[in-house]
Amino acid sequence: MSKPPLFFIIVLAVIAILATRQFMKQRREVAVNDASPVRSIQVEVKTRREFPASSRRSRQREVIAGEDMRYEAWFHPLNGAGDFKLILSEKDYRQLDKGKRGTLEVQGSRFIRFLPAGNALR
Template sequence: MGKPPLIFFIVLAIIAILATRQFIKQRREVAVNDASPLRVIPVEVKTKREFPASNRRSRQREVIPVEEMRYEAWFHPLNGAGDFKLVLTANDYHQIDKGVKGQLQVKGSRFVSFSPVMQ
């Protein structure tokens, strides 16, 4: 058969470089979040969404009950700053209701907790 074509090695090198770059980016984000101070922000829950973690758009999907889900919520700061999105755990996601105002605790870009304010 002979040697594999040069393009094969180039593709492997590109994949390795991109994977390494993504790993370094994730490690840097974790380090920044760990070093960030805990902030408490008065917010309103703008919207929330859950979707399959494997986000394949090329085919029509049905949700499989054992499929891993991803949860996120958009928050609107009551001080007038721009809306922002945070990734949540399933438990945190189900305890937050759309339109509720409360105190959001974040550490960098990491969700810590949300406490609704009784009106």
């Protein structure tokens, strides 16, 4: 039997290193979010966006029926701080409208819920 080419082994090693690095990054983010307190911020929904989870932002293409979607929203804090983006579930995404104001609850970079202004806490 012949030995696999060195290039092939290097490519596999790079893929394994990058995958491990991404996994560790996600684990750290989850740990930081779990350790963070829940904060309430008065915000305005600046914009929201949905796109196929597998697409790159630079490409525009049609959505295929049944394809997994990714949902995100940009929020503008009413205290004058900088805008920030959060990833949402489809249910939470559908409840937001551009320009709507209310209380956003977050834990680290994790979306908890959005309570529109005038709604009582449940």
